[in-house]
Amino acid sequence: MNWQALSDRELVEFCLQDGQQEAWVEFLRRFQPLMAAVVARTIRRWTPPNRSLIDDLVQSALRKICDGNYRAMRGFRWQHENSFRGFLKVVSSNVVQDHFRKYPQSRVEEELEEAGHEAVGSKPATHRVEIDALVDKLISCLRRLLNAEENFNRSLAMFLLYYRYGLTAKEISQLYPLTIKEVENTLLRLVRMAKARCI
Amino acid sequence: MEAVRSVNQATDHLSDAQIEAQVTGLSPDPAAQERLDAHLADCATCLERLLAAERTHLRLLEGDGMKRDPYPGCPTEETLQELAAGICAPETAESATEHAAHCSHCGPLLGQYLKEFTDEPQAEDAPILRQLKTSEFQWQKKYARRHLTVEKAKSPRWFGGFWPKLVAAAAGFAVAVGLTLFLRRPDDLHRAQELVASAYGERRTIEMRLTAVPYAPYAPLPMERTADANSGLAYQRPSLLKAGAAVGDRIQASSNLDPHWLQVKGRVALLGAGPGSAQEAQRDLEKAQSEGVTDASLKIDLAASYFEAASNDDHPDFLAAINLLRSAVDDPKTSREDRLVALFDLAVVYQKSKMFDLAVKTWEQYLQLDPSGKWADEARKRLDSAQKALPSREGHTISNLQASFFF
Numbered sequence: 091m092n093w094q095a096l097s098d099r100e101l102v103e104f105c106l107q108d109g110q111q112e113a114w115v116e117f118l119r120r121f122q123p124l125m126a127a128v129v130a131r132t133i134r135r136w137t138p139p140n141r142s143l144i145d146d147l148v149q150s151a152l153r154k155i156c157d158g159n160y161r162a163m164r165g166f167r168w169q170h171e172n173s174f175r176g177f178l179k180v181v182s183s184n185v186v187q188d189h190f191r192k193y194p195q196s197r198v199e200e201e202l203e204e205a206g207h208e209a210v211g212s213k214p215a216t217h218r219v220e221i222d223a224l225v226d227k228l229i230s231c232l233r234r235l236l237n238a239e240e241n242f243n244r245s246l247a248m249f250l251l252y253y254r255y256g257l258t259a260k261e262i263s264q265l266y267p268l269t270i271k272e273v274e275n276t277l278l279r280l281v282r283m284a285k286a287r288c289i
Numbered sequence: 290m291e292a293v294r295s296v297n298q299a300t301d302h303l304s305d306a307q308i309e310a311q312v313t314g315l316s317p318d319p320a321a322q323e324r325l326d327a328h329l330a331d332c333a334t335c336l337e338r339l340l341a342a343e344r345t346h347l348r349l350l351e352g353d354g355m356k357r358d359p360y361p362g363c364p365t366e367e368t369l370q371e372l373a374a375g376i377c378a379p380e381t382a383e384s385a386t387e388h389a390a391h392c393s394h395c396g397p398l399l400g401q402y403l404k405e406f407t408d409e410p411q412a413e414d415a416p417i418l419r420q421l422k423t424s425e426f427q428w429q430k431k432y433a434r435r436h437l438t439v440e441k442a443k444s445p446r447w448f449g450g451f452w453p454k455l456v457a458a459a460a461g462f463a464v465a466v467g468l469t470l471f472l473r474r475p476d477d478l479h480r481a482q483e484l485v486a487s488a489y490g491e492r493r494t495i496e497m498r499l500t501a502v503p504y505a506p507y508a509p510l511p512m513e514r515t516a517d518a519n520s521g522l523a524y525q526r527p528s529l530l531k532a533g534a535a536v537g538d539r540i541q542a543s544s545n546l547d548p549h550w551l552q553v554k555g556r557v558a559l560l561g562a563g564p565g566s567a568q569e570a571q572r573d574l575e576k577a578q579s580e581g582v583t584d585a586s587l588k589i590d591l592a593a594s595y596f597e598a599a600s601n602d603d604h605p606d607f608l609a610a611i612n613l614l615r616s617a618v619d620d621p622k623t624s625r626e627d628r629l630v631a632l633f634d635l636a637v638v639y640q641k642s643k644m645f646d647l648a649v650k651t652w653e654q655y656l657q658l659d660p661s662g663k664w665a666d667e668a669r670k671r672l673d674s675a676q677k678a679l680p681s682r683e684g685h686t687i688s689n690l691q692a693s694f695f696f
Contacts, residue, residue, distance in 0.1 A: 094504040094662055095486070097626065105437070106617055114433035119296030119661050131405040148403075148423045149432075156437065169376060171624040179406045183370060192648045204300050208462045229391075244383070247390035252340070253347050255389075255396035259340065261403040264375060264621055274336050278329070281343045285314060 108161055124175055125151050125182045132186040136195050151185040156268070158286045169229075207232045226253070232280065232289035248273060303328065303335045312346045356394040363395050364388060372400035408625075410657035416445075418530055419660070426661050435560045478549055481535040483493040485556045488529035494562035496600075496641075497593035497634045500586040500627050504663040510562050533557050552587055553579035559594055567597035583615040585627035589634060596638055614638065629659050633668060640675050 091115035093101065101120065103114040129147045133139040155162045164274035166177055188285070232249065242267065250264075251257040252273075259273045266273070303311075303325065328536070329336050359366075364385045371377040372385050372475065389395040422428050486502045494503035498573035510522060523530060536554045539546060546554060555573035558566045573593040578587055592613040599605040617623055617631035638653035659665050 092490075092609045094624075094664070095501050097624065111430075111433050111437075114437040115430050117437070118429035118433060119425075122421075122429065123418070124659055126406075126418050127422055128405060128415065129409070130418060132412065133630060135401075139414065141417055141422070144417065144532065147421045148421070152432075152436075169379075170314060173320050175625060176371070176406075176409075179374045180367075180376070183402070183405060184341035191365075216685065218548060220331070240570070243387055247387045250390040251346055251386075251400075255400050255509050256344075257403060258338070261400070264403070264686060265382070267370065269621075270619060271333065271336075274333070277340055278336065278343075281340070281347070 094274050097171060099171065102163065102166075102174060106164060109219045120152060121150065121175070121178055125178055128182040129186055130178045130182050136190050147162055147189060148182070150189070154181055159216055185198050228284060235283055236280075236289060245276050245280060248276055249284075252277050253281070302332065302336070308335075308339055310344045315350040328443050335610050354398075356406050359394045360392065362388075364390060366398065368398050369395060370402055372401060373406050408658070410654055415653075415657060418657070424660060471692070477539065478553070479555045481539075481550070484528050484532035484535060485560065486551055488532055488557075490524055491526045491528050494560055495593060495597055496637055497589075497591065497596055498558065498637075498664065500589055500630050504667075506667070527588070529557065529560055533561075548577040548582040550578040551580070552582060552590060554607065555594065559590065559597065564595075567594050567601065571598060585620060585623040585631060588613045588617040589627065591629055592631075592634060592638075596634075600641065606642075607638050610638050611642075613634065625658075629655065629664075632658070633664065636671065636675075640671060643678075644677045644696060645678045648672075649679065650669055 091112070093104075093112060096116075097106065098120075101116060104110065105117050110255065126144055129144050129151065130139040133143060133147070161271055162181070168174070229246065229250070232246055233242065239245065248262050248266070251262055252259065256277050259270050259277065262268075263270045263273045285288060309326065311325070326674060329339065364381070364651040368377060368381060370380055372389075385395075387398075389399040411625065418424065423432075456668075466531060482501075489499060489502040490505045492510075493507050494510050496507055496509075532553065536546075536550065536557055539550050551573045555577065555680050557571040558573060559570040571591070574591040574594055578591060592610040593685050595613070596607060599607050599610065614635040616633045618628055618635060623631065632651060632655045636655055639645075639648035639651055649672060652668055652675060655668050656665060656672065659668070
């Protein structure tokens with residue numbers, strides 16, 4: 091059997107039905123890098139990751155999906171070919187968050203973290219109010235200009251996700267059934283429209 | 290092309306001054322603006338640069354960090370996680386995204402999850418991820434043996450004693466064989482696809498990797514072959530002969546091959562690796578594409594045919610292969626396995642084109658996503674060879690290659 095040629099779905103079904111060691115080895119070969127990467131990136135919210143913590147949390151995530159005779163995996167609903175990877179990302183992320191809830195960072199680090207979190211780009215409150223008012227005005231203006239378009243809410247959401255919350259065009263294209271190019275074209279059109287008629 | 294050239298003669302790209310002028314509203318005359326827009330329509334790099342500049346210019350709009358607590362109407366954090374992971378229920382996804390765009394709690398949180406869930410390797414984590422115990426093959430093998438076995442349901446004891454069990458087993462076997470023969474009549478197309486995959490495993494005559502094929506070391510056919518050698522080689526590849534015969538049968542049955550059969554025919558020609566095979570494969574695969582097959586697998590096959598055809602050319606041009614492979618890699622609909630294949634092939638093409646810096650980066654990206662197995666071993670060897678080629682090839686960096694080559 092050429093395990094590497096199997097799709098994710100075929101592989102998971104083999105693992106659950108036959109439970110052959112080779113299938114599970116391929117499962118680990120294929121999915122461990124994804125789980126470890128999500129674990130490492132999520133750990134960064136609290137502390138720089140280290141090898142033993144990542145290894146421990148990857149194993150916790152594996153235990154979580156295999157508990158109760160693979161209850162979580164058996165109950166998984168396949169929406170599309172890559173959806174199992176999405177499921178593993180969510181499980182891995184939750185394992186890390188559970189870990190830090192159970193073993194919180196020291197108080198000092200936590201306070202620093204909080205300060206850092208809120209301090210990013212923080213501005214005086216009065217200035218903030220002015221900016222919020224400006225953004226509200228811009229949104230209303232764009233909404234009025236786009237009102238006749240079929241997907242104007244979507245276009246406006248894309249504009250805000252990109253310019254206000256710093257998502258990339260690629261990330262936005264993962265949220266909608268759109269290509270990166272389509273997202274970028276919408277962003278360019280809207281920013282030109284906003285500058286010409288709203289700002 | 291002439292219009293595009295006039296954007297910037299030196300690099301074919303917008304200059305920083307042109308980007309700045311666009312951002313600050315100092316638009317050129319209408320004709321120049323039209324040329325600039327035409328360039329932006331074609332050039333992903335310049336469009337990305339312009340948008341990034343616009344974002345910097347509009348930084349006033351940026352949110353002021355994340356509001357820690359959710360508002361009463363916010364979706365659950367689980368919904369945002371699933372949205373970022375691409376597994377949110379479709380009926381919820383659009384409304385949750387639109388909510389996040391307007392919410393100072395959910396917007397930043399969604400952004401954070403998207404960054405944590407990205408499939409793109411992060412340079413800062415790469416060294417540590419390579420050294421994990423859980424990424425070692427031996428550890429994985431041991432863990433699978435010890436912890437990952439499926440409990441099989443125990444069958445009820447319907448019959449006691451040896452003979453009744455034997456009779457029941459024999460009857461069950463006969464029924465199973467009958468049912469299998471009845472229910473699993475081979476689907477001709479599927480069988481032909483399997484034969485092509487086996488043919489690839491018999492002898493990998495092309496450098497490129499195709500989708501859903503087993504690993505085989507690259508073993509090109511000799512350049513000059515006698516008739517005897519040719520027929521000898523054919524007999525060493527029975528699956529390829531059978532796949533060719535299956536296509537022949539199909540053509541006999543219907544002169545108009547459907548696009549999936551055209552893809553099989555193209556693959557057979559590609560693996561045949563004779564004179565003109567790549568061009569024949571190209572024709573079949575382009576026809577399959579024009580008739581509606583647009584998935585990554587076809588793009589990769591077509592890229593392989595362009596690559597093979599260009600490789601035999603005195604002045605090889607790999608641009609078409611690069612563009613197809615990049616589009617397969619970037620397409621969010623491409624499955625993870627197909628994306629790996631496209632990435633592998635992209636690195637091969639970069640290396641063949643002597644763009645060693647790009648080849649190195651692409652091999653590293655590939656190995657992040659697929660760190661073990663035979664394909665990974667080959668990738669590592671190729672990476673090593675690309676790295677060795679780097680110092681003596683300093684002239685061939687991205688910066689001084691014709692930028693239009695990439696886009």
